[in-house]
Amino acid sequence: MNVFGYWGGFYNDPWFWQFPMATLAISMAAFLIVATPWTIVAWLDPVSLRKYKIQQKPFEVKKFLLPSLGRIFINNIILAALLVLIWPLLKLTAVHNNELPDWYVVVAQLVFFVLLDDFLYYWMHRYMHENKWLLRNVHSVHHRVRNTCGINGNYMHWLEYVLTATLTLVGSVLVGAHIYVVWLWVIIRQIEGADGHIGYDIPWNPVHLLPVYQGPVYHDFHHARFKGNYAGFLPYLDKYMGKTYIPAYLNYLKAKNKGLTAAEIDLQNREELNPSRAGRQSSRQ
C-alpha cells in the first residue's frame, strides 16, 4: 500500500478542502469576528457600557486571554487532525455541493439544525455537570471563567470542543445538506457560542435579530451560578423537560421588562443574596 499516496490524496481532493477544512475555517472565522470586538470592549470596560454588564464584578479578560487563544489554537489543530482521520467516512455522507435547495428548504433545515443541536447539546452539557469525572477533568476548564467575555466562548478542553463540533454536524449529515447551508449553520452556531459569553446585555446587540436565540444573559447565568440553563439557543429544555431552569433568570427578564438595566438588576440580586454587603458596596459607588 502506498501510504504517502493515500495521505497525499487528501490534498488533491477539492471536496476535502471544501467540506471539512473550509467548514472548520469558516466556523473559526465566524467565532473570532464576533468574539474579538466584544473581548476588546470587555478589556477596555468603558464606563458608558457598564450599566449593561450582566455581572458588575470585573471581567477576567487579561487572566484568560492567552489561555483562551492557546486552547482555541490547539483545539482546532486536534479537530483538523480528527477530520483528516474520519474523512473516509465523512465523504460517504450525503452532504453535497450540487444544486442549492429552495430557500424554504434552507430555512426548514436551519430550524431543524437549531432544534436538534440544542436538544443534543442540552443533554451533553447537563451530563458534563452530572458526571463528576467529566466535570472535574473536562468541563471544568470552560467554567474557570465566571464572568466571561467573547473569546472565552471556545475556551474549553479539547474533548468538549470535539464533542460540541460533532453535535453541530449531526443535522447536516442526517439531511444531506448543501455545503453552503452547512457553512451558514456553523456561522449561526458560532455566533451563538461567542455571543453567549460577551458579558453584556445591550439592547442594540444585532444578535437579538436571530429569532429564537435567547441572548447572552441566558448562558451568563450558567457561568455565574454554575448549575442550570444548560441549553444554548432555547430555554424550553431547561424550563419544562429538565427542571434545570435558573429562576433568577426569569426574575431578570421581569425586571428588564420593567425598564431596569443589567447593572440595576445585578445590584438588586446581590442585595437579596447578601443585604448588608451589597448595601455597603452601593453606598461606596
Ligand SMILES: [Zn+2]
Ligand atoms: Zn457548563
Ligand SMILES: [Zn+2]
Ligand atoms: Zn460557556
